[in-house]
Amino acid sequence: MASLIQFGLVTLLLSISAVFSQARQEQQAKSKSLFLPLSRDRATNQILTHLHIGTPAITRTFIVDLAGQIPWLDCYTTARYSASTSSTHRLAKCGSAPCSVTAAACSGICHSASGPSCHNNTCQLKTRNPIRSTDSLSEVAVDTVTLRSTIGGGRAGKHVSIPNFILACDDSYHLGHLAAGVVGSVGLARSRVSVSSQLSSAATLAAKFAICLPSSPDSNGIMFFGDSPYVFYPSDNETRSIDVSYRLIYTKLHTNYRRTTAPGARGSEIPDYFVKISSILVEGSPIRINSTLLEFQPSGIGGTRVSTTDPYTVLGSSIYRSLVRAFEIEVMKTPRVKKAATVAPFRNCYEKGDLPMSLSGLSVPEIALVFESAEVKWDIFGVNSVVEVSEEVFCLGFVDGGPMTAKGATVAAVIGAYQMQGVLVQFDLGSGTMGFTNTLLAESVECSNFRF
Ligand SMILES: *[C@@H]1O[C@H](CO)[C@@H](O)[C@H](O)[C@H]1NC(C)=O
Numbered sequence: 001m002a003s004l005i006q007f008g009l010v011t012l013l014l015s016i017s018a019v020f021s022q023a024r025q026e027q028q029a030k031s032k033s034l035f036l037p038l039s040r041d042r043a044t045n046q047i048l049t050h051l052h053i054g055t056p057a058i059t060r061t062f063i064v065d066l067a068g069q070i071p072w073l074d075c076y077t078t079a080r081y082s083a084s085t086s087s088t089h090r091l092a093k094c095g096s097a098p099c100s101v102t103a104a105a106c107s108g109i110c111h112s113a114s115g116p117s118c119h120n121n122t123c124q125l126k127t128r129n130p131i132r133s134t135d136s137l138s139e140v141a142v143d144t145v146t147l148r149s150t151i152g153g154g155r156a157g158k159h160v161s162i163p164n165f166i167l168a169c170d171d172s173y174h175l176g177h178l179a180a181g182v183v184g185s186v187g188l189a190r191s192r193v194s195v196s197s198q199l200s201s202a203a204t205l206a207a208k209f210a211i212c213l214p215s216s217p218d219s220n221g222i223m224f225f226g227d228s229p230y231v232f233y234p235s236d237n238e239t240r241s242i243d244v245s246y247r248l249i250y251t252k253l254h255t256n257y258r259r260t261t262a263p264g265a266r267g268s269e270i271p272d273y274f275v276k277i278s279s280i281l282v283e284g285s286p287i288r289i290n291s292t293l294l295e296f297q298p299s300g301i302g303g304t305r306v307s308t309t310d311p312y313t314v315l316g317s318s319i320y321r322s323l324v325r326a327f328e329i330e331v332m333k334t335p336r337v338k339k340a341a342t343v344a345p346f347r348n349c350y351e352k353g354d355l356p357m358s359l360s361g362l363s364v365p366e367i368a369l370v371f372e373s374a375e376v377k378w379d380i381f382g383v384n385s386v387v388e389v390s391e392e393v394f395c396l397g398f399v400d401g402g403p404m405t406a407k408g409a410t411v412a413a414v415i416g417a418y419q420m421q422g423v424l425v426q427f428d429l430g431s432g433t434m435g436f437t438n439t440l441l442a443e444s445v446e447c448s449n450f451r452f
């Protein structure tokens with residue numbers, strides 16, 4: 001009897017201390033974050049980051065891809081990065097943990113002469129070049145990556161090295177269409193081996209990351225891994241600090257499936273970030289949209305995706321036309337604003353006429369994306385809605401994605417980089433939500449105002 005009571009007491013104490021240590025771990029995870037700087041390539045508008053990789057660490061440039069399931073890079077061009085530049089680079093062997101966690105297939109035997117991409121007993125999986133939209137079979141490998149931590153979310157702290165980081169190796173051909181100097185892709189999708197997932201488990205961070213895209217090719221942006229605070233200084237007083245996370249408003253992340261033509265069948269899950277827009281407003285009034293298009297259909301058509309590799313928000317044709325119609329009626333109310341010749345990739349351009357400038361860009365009619373409740377509204381001002389292509393002309397910074405048919409666009413909207421610049425967007429994998437702050441210019445903050 002005594003031993004039973006003792007046993008019960010010990011179990012109780014153990015479980016209490018387990019609860020405490022779990023709470024402590026959560027507390028630690030909560031307050032910790034790492035970051036990577038972001039930039040925008042002038043020639044291509046691609047969003048890039050710089051990552052320290054290998055031993056000794058070298059700094060290399062990667063494209064940032066919210067849809068990428070695993071980081072990949074060119075490991076076969078010695079000048080870029082390879083086994084000979086890094087002593088901690090290892091190809092994963094068939095049956096090893098990196099091969100199983102990535103669900104990569106064992107590639108068997110390479111019969112040609114041993115070369116940089118010819119190995120026996122390694123495993124391979126498909127990786128995607130998000131700009132050229134091509135896939136390649138890449139070999140799974142591991143190496144050490146090094147990032148800076150933040151001090152309280154507001155200042156660059158010490159370097160943190162993460163060994164055995166899983167990545168995929170490919171060749172220089174897979175880099176086609178990527179910006180000059182880019183050696184691979186930093187994938188952030190909802191997958192176990194995306195950069196964000198690997199960092200949160202290896203460095204015990206909250207399962208969240210946030211991106212703040214640069215407003216111009218000349219300024220920086222930042223990507224935080226881990227929880228808030230996300231602290232910036234306002235441009236008018238560099239000694240002040242503002243944790244912009246208090247501005248975050250949240251909407252649910254949805255699961256979407258690959259398109260399928262088989263009736264009643266469902267395709268495989270897509271690891272991208274999907275949200276549901278319920279309406280689009282111009283100057284507070286909803287534009288006409290066939291609401292079926294905004295729903296996620298079992299066929300894989302419909303809904304809204306978030307993308308760092310689409311430079312501008314893409315709308316299905318009927319939605320795009322509706323937006324232009326409403327925007328044009330409103331913007332033409334300003335004297336001397338007139339239609340101008342088209343400037344690619346945009347279809348609707350205007351002479352500025354008497355439109356005034358404001359702190360948040362040209363004072364054009366306000367566009368808003370409304371998510372699943374009326375309060376969750378993404379306000380888009382001139383700085384994010386129109387692109388000034390010359391002194392006199394600006395264009396609506398949205399593009400027509402074509403008709404939403406079985407062969408055309410799959411989603412109603414893709415929220416692209418231009419609309420996200422100067423906005424902090426957080427992806428919370430734990431609670432399955434996306435948070436956004438609206439333009440930080442309201443606080444005089446730009447994404448470059450971090451103490452790097
Ligand atoms: C792979 O193994 C095969 C058969 O064992 C051998 O002939 C071949 O040379 C090996 N290739 C490499 C790249 O080591």
Ligand SMILES: *[C@@H]1O[C@H](CO)[C@@H](O)[C@H](O)[C@H]1NC(C)=O
Pocket residue numbers: 237238239240
């Ligand atoms: C800037 O902010 C600091 C800290 O809040 C404050 O003490 C200082 O007076 C401010 N400077 C100006 C010029 O407003």
Ligand SMILES: *[C@@H]1O[C@H](CO)[C@@H](O)[C@H](O)[C@H]1NC(C)=O
Pocket residue numbers: 290291292293
């Ligand atoms: C709305 O879109 C759906 C899906 O494309 C289509 O079947 C339906 O006919 C459309 N409704 C209207 C009123 O155009």
